[in-house]
Amino acid sequence: MVSFILLLIITSKNVHQLEHEAEKKQHHINSYSEICYSLILMIQFYFFYGYVYFLFVNKQNST
Numbered sequence: 001m002v003s004f005i006l007l008l009i010i011t012s013k014n015v016h017q018l019e020h021e022a023e024k025k026q027h028h029i030n031s032y033s034e035i036c037y038s039l040i041l042m043i044q045f046y047f048f049y050g051y052v053y054f055l056f057v058n059k060q061n062s063t
Contacts, residue, residue: 004053008046015042 019035 008049011045012042
């Protein structure tokens, strides 16, 4: 469980670093829409992996 949380933290930090680099390179309105889109994808990613992990834990507890 701890390693799973650490993995999520590491991936989120990498995404934030990429977003900051994109902001530095581009100061256009398009970059903001790209960041919003990437944040939406990141939220979906967290929900999906959280759900899969929740199912995995429930299966382990039941057996």
